Amino acid sequence: MTDPRLLDNIFWHALAGPQARFARGTAVARRFARDYSPIVAFADARSPDFAALAPYCDAGERFYCDGWSGRVPAGWRVDVDATMYKMVWEGPIPDDDAPEAQPLDARHATQALELARLTRPGPFGPKTIELGDYFGLFDDERLVAMAGERVFAGGWREISGVCTQPDQQGRGLARRLMHKLLRRELLRGERPFLHVAGTNTGAVRLYERMGFRIHRESTVRVVALDAAPR
Template structure:
């Protein structure tokens, strides 16, 4: 039975997506413009010294698994827990929907605006470059999207799932996810995702879709507050 490894983000940023990441020693983070996420190789001994060399005063990052006290110069702005879920269902049926649009660089600002409105997780202006993204539009306004982020073969993350509040309940998220998941499985990849533990609505939907909780971990937003 496949599981999501605890170090899936480290494997991503030192492997397939190393060209999207910066850092040295025991820390990596996505480069500026991508999702503001960092990862420590050893959460028992987080390498904040190396992190200081690749960030600026005021920078905020999502950080998982590390639960220690912040060193001088850093603060914890938020703390929660999240599930890492892995898909165990059949390959989704093909999605035949002419209204579904593959997102590209020309949609980056709209994707960021939708993410800031709906808060599906950390997102940046260049996040669309991390994988395939699809969306729905109402006229020229992006109203729903889903795509890919972490890539640690054979695992491929489904991410950025969100719908504008005015369009919730129309099945957009599920159809978009099925498109992304089918493409991943056709490539021999195993879909997985992250969801905050308190987001019962999304967690319940993912369980019904065939995802299973693999593990639960702490997640924090940390901020550099001094030099």
């Protein structure tokens, strides 16, 4: 059984658990190593120890921080203050309707990063596709859609990096890739979930029609270490 409480601080449980090899930090504050994904997490998400994290960050480096809405500590700044939904899968096991999808690896890293920068599906780095299974659909050698798995812990597996080239949208490519991932995860006995921006109501409705439901809404901030404490 998957414990829903883990989702409230899933990035910490991943970075302090099964994905610790991708982490840098301490027993109370961690980040993904450079180029994997610009995300930080804390053992106590509501009262994060930014002082413990600071030695592992460069001045001006920006990170996503989930679940914290408190006072900004000296030496740090908040560039974005928003909300996002955590959504969990409650539908049946879908068919794999993207059998032609190709696994993405280091050969595809540049195209994957360019697609993420163009469509902005969320935090993404040059090595994000190494964090889990990522699949892409191609038109000849051009990557036109992708989706994959970013974090996992306690039986929960995140679907992330879902995006499609603007001139290929409306064809259901991302949905097909998600079905492929959902099927693989469910057959492994895992519980799929995803994050979506609180302002992206269209995506929320789409995911609900697919079979996801909202687990909770949480604060998400983009934070950066200033060059000097304020």
